[in-house]
Amino acid sequence: MAGVNEMEKKLAEYKCDTNEAICLKLVRFPEDVEDEGTTFHPEYSHQLFGDDEVAFGYKGLQIQLYYTAGNLSTLFKVKYSARVTETFDCVEPDDVEGKIREIIPPGFSCNTDDFISLLEKEGNFKPFGSLLHTYKVHNVEEGVDLTYQIHKVDILSAGFREYHERLQTFLMWFIETASFIDIDDDRWDFFLVFEKYNKDGETLYATVGYMTVYNYYVYPDKTRPRVSQMLILPPFQGEGHGAQLLETVHRYYCNSPKVQDVTAEDPSENYVKLRDFVLVKLCMALPSFSTEKLAHGFSEEMATEAREKLKINKKHARRVYEILRLRNTDMSDEEKAREFRLEVKKRLFGPYRKNQRELTKMRKCLSPEELASHISQMDTRIQHEELEKSYQEVLGDYRRVLERLSQA
Incomplete structure (x- = not known):
């Protein structure tokens, strides 16, 4: 019995918390790759790694998922200090790489140098779709006003389908019940937020967040846009982008006589708080209120x-x-x-x-x-x-x- 307990203890050393092991980055400059200050981690990983959010079979596991800030070109690497097969026979580690490959589209880099060469092409990346709204947010650390843009995007925009496949991988880590959508259905509307920034005198764009909206039919001749997914990426959270996005989307649909009303699918507690704030702000201008x-x-x-x-x-x-x-x-x-x-x-x-x-x-x-x-x-x-x-x-x-x- 003592031997069994000893074995269990040793095997337990090969368990890793996947929310800590997964390291995410939005990379603007080559030095960001090694800068731990630019790393952020998932809130959830249960959809891939089970309710315990644990990967078995590794010590010091690090799953790197780094994205170029604009185009979201991806670097995917798995690192660890030891693997269970080096110590135990007949004990198989979890297929961590296989699980991640289930959600990230093909075409990613496995090599840091290749990834940095993709980073140099970020100047070619421009926001998709049509510009709906521009706003500024004051950055206290840098003492400057940063410029953001919200775009309405059509699935047929050149390159958007592939970009969206990379973007939606973030849902798995930050929305508890996330699922990927069938973007071939033309009832989907996409709204994206980008930051406009300068790098060596060149204007570049970084992905900030997005929203998907499905247009349901309402008899006899109306639609009911329903917000399905909304995510502001963690490095940009707490800066008011969610409110800007939701208000812009509401105003966009207000201009359409075909729209009955705007709703949300299974809204989270945070989304309800955000919606309260935005709708109150909008209604304050109405005479009846x-x-x-x-x-x-x-x-x-x-x-x-x-x-x-x-x-x-x-x-x-x-x-x-x-x-x-x-x-x-x-x-x-x-x-x-x-x-x-x-x-x-x-x-x-x-x-x-x-x-x-x-x-x-x-x-x-x-x-x-x-x-x-x-x-x-x-x-x-x-x-x-x-x-x-x-x-x-x-x-x-x-x-x-x-x-x-x-x-x-």
């Missing part, structure tokens, strides 16, 4: 104007109303705070009310034991506690949006 009208409660006028002018659906318009109502409510005034709380809770109570209606229908076909079980699940005191908890969470979310709004 004026301070005076907010005081009279949510109205059909708000829902209609938000839909017709900004392609915002009623559910999201209601949320925007609540955030702006909070902004105009003196929460230190007990009566005003109570009014706001009751209005939000009334909306939050909707699902509970639905449950009660369903229970009434079920009474006829449930046994007494089953009925008792369902009723106990809907205990009034528990309902009130859950409602209060939901309200406090919503209030926290709304306050964070308002805080960001005041900083903007």
Whole structure:
């Protein structure tokens, strides 16, 4: 038994955390390749390496996936200090290289010198598609304003299909439930963010992030664009690019009379926060969301104007109303705070009310034991506690949006 435990301990030394082992880079200059300060790591690697996010069979494993900043030409190398087969017979290491090859398209470099020669061709890379929006972000470290551009891209743009195959590999590392899309379907729209920068007096472009949107058909003659994937690459996160991208995409669809409203597919918590901020910013300019009208409660006028002018659906318009109502409510005034709380809770109570209606229908076909079980699940005191908890969470979310709004 002791021998087995000893063996297990030794084998455990050959396990590596794949989120640490995978080293990603966006390379602008040859010196970036050796600069550890330019390295970033995945948030997730479970789609390739299982729920434990572990690779077995190596010590000191390093999986290098380096990309040229603009064209995303790729360097892929696997390095390690020791392999399990050097110590143990009949124990096979994981096929790390094979797993990575499943998601990165062919045509990558395995040699650093080849990769650096590709880096020298970055001057030929220009953003795809048509320019929708240009904006600046102040870089505190460098003390300069950096220029960014957002482009709408057609899949038929020369070279874009191959570029997109390289770009979408990042989804696996930063979106928990990511999957690759069928870009041959012409209902997809692509929006990309690029940074414009100078290198030795030459203007170059770096990839910052992107969004894919699928245009669903709505009877009889409309479409409903649904945001499918959105990613700002880690070196650019926290600089406001997500808000710029989402607002630009919204404004793009606002110009189309064929668009019913803009939605999102299975939005993450972070995406909902971003959408709240962007939609509140957009709705503040609408007459129906004026301070005076907010005081009279949510109205059909708000829902209609938000839909017709900004392609915002009623559910999201209601949320925007609540955030702006909070902004105009003196929460230190007990009566005003109570009014706001009751209005939000009334909306939050909707699902509970639905449950009660369903229970009434079920009474006829449930046994007494089953009925008792369902009723106990809907205990009034528990309902009130859950409602209060939901309200406090919503209030926290709304306050964070308002805080960001005041900083903007």
